[in-house]
């Protein structure tokens with residue numbers, strides 16, 4: 212059998228440009244580019260751009276699209292007619308990939324709707340629902356460096372494919388021949404025939420109308436003197452947010468102009484990730500010049516959002532747990548004040564997100580349900596329950612900076628949150644409070660919660676195995692105490708068993724390689740391998756009477772967990 216490198220080098224479907232790149236590769240580069248097929252997993256596909264089976268390029272994208280097209284074909288004529296919608300953000304090759312996917316899917320007889328210019332992930336999610344398509348795709352690598360791109364696949368409800376459907380798609384893709392053997396389809400032919408249609412302004416406007424419904428009190432925008440700085444970090448959300456802020460009459464709005472236009476090179480940021488302090492650098496400069504109280508940064512595909520709040524002469528960043536708790540509390544208290552808090556209201560968070568969310572929800576008589584890490588699990592819950600007339604989705608969030616206020620989108624939606632967070636900051640400003648004061652008020656009322664996330668990178672071919680073995684070892688030899696605090700409950704999501712002194716019970720969440728320890732003083736520790744990076748993640752949460760105590764304790768427990776896991780990973 213010909214090796215894949217030779218097969219690609221001689222394939223009629225590999226263009227001259229790529230053939231030259233193949234020729235120029237060192238032996239090491241070849242090995243890395245061809246030693247496996249870039250995995251299409253339950254979260255889609257993400258990787259470095261370039262030639263090879265282990266890279267993202269027109270051929271590997273074609274292969275993934277072919278698998279998706281074949282999967283849609285197996286779902287029957289109605290699914291094909293309902294069609295497939297595609298959006299992309301501002302990554303290198305995104306437009307080319309979007310057209311490649313469109314052609315391949317159209318070639319299978321499926322109707323295709325396509326955005327011509329960058330749009331956000333939540334708008335893609337909304338578009339699946341608005342156009343009633345059978346599936347959809349977002350082409351993005353979220354906040355990864357410029358050399359990456361990726362594909363995320365959505366089901367008919369607008370959420371990322373659930374585990375069962377994703378598995379079926381993955382199985383079809385895995386059975387396909389090599390990417391270099393697959394014939395391309397003609398984009399122009401299907402565009403001319405109308406099987407591929409461009410979409411745009413009408414859906415943009417509809418989506419923006421929907422976003423405005425997230426606001427409780429539009430008049431607040433006209434009366435507030437709150438000063439807000441916004442940056443999309445060179446991503447896809449800039450245009451939409453600018454229009455929304457203008458439209459809502461948010462007077463003191465300032466945009467980081469050098470970062471407003473979509474740019475695949477992200478030239479003015481070290482990391483286009485609102486979790487990183489560095490992402491706020493330009494926003495902080497503008498904020499200082501304009502005396503802004505609030506800085507908002509949205510990641511390139513517009514699904515995650517970070518905040519920085521003015522504290523004296525500096526800005527303090529809020530993390531996902533803090534922003535999420537504030538937003539949840541704001542939504543629930545606004546409903547309560549207006550008498551619109553429904554009796555069957557439900558909120559969601561992930562199992563690695565702060566327990567403060569549960570305490571807040573319960574104080575309003577709202578159920579807080581936990582799901583596995585990944586926003587698709589929140590989307591799945593909304594779908595499972597929405598037919599029930601007694602059910603109302605009130606809020607969903609996760610510590611990794613993802614939030615959803617209203618379910619017209621079914622993925623985390625930073626655009627919704629931008630308007631909600633500005634309203635929230637204006638609301639507190641009216642009371643003479645910053646968002647930091649508001650957070651302190653939550654701690655006073657509900658207890659001081661503090662969380663910490665430690666990510667340990669374990670790279671290389673053996674990295675994933677090393678992580679797996681370490682977690683196996685934790686299961687075999689679970690600690691009786693962590694940092695001197697007794698373990699009360701162990702939840703193992705792999706065996707789906709919850710063990711405590713009272714006995715064992717089954718956990719009702721999908722199987723996942725995750726272990727969570729609950730300690731006698733309310734502290735919890737959760738361990739899981741990252742699904743998107745070569746990392747193992749340790750999440751720690753504590754609840755104490757004072758902020759100082761909470762801060763101290765979270766550090767003690769984190770230190771203990773880090774050294775303990777070091778021995779398990781044999782680092």
Ligand SMILES: O=P(O)(O)OC[C@H]1O[C@H](O)[C@H](O)[C@@H](O)[C@@H]1O
Nearest residue numbers: 584585586609611741742743744
């Ligand atoms: O922790 P990882 O598996 O790397 O995933 C990182 C993040 O990816 C997505 O944004 C998911 O919605 C999050 O739940 C997750 O935290």
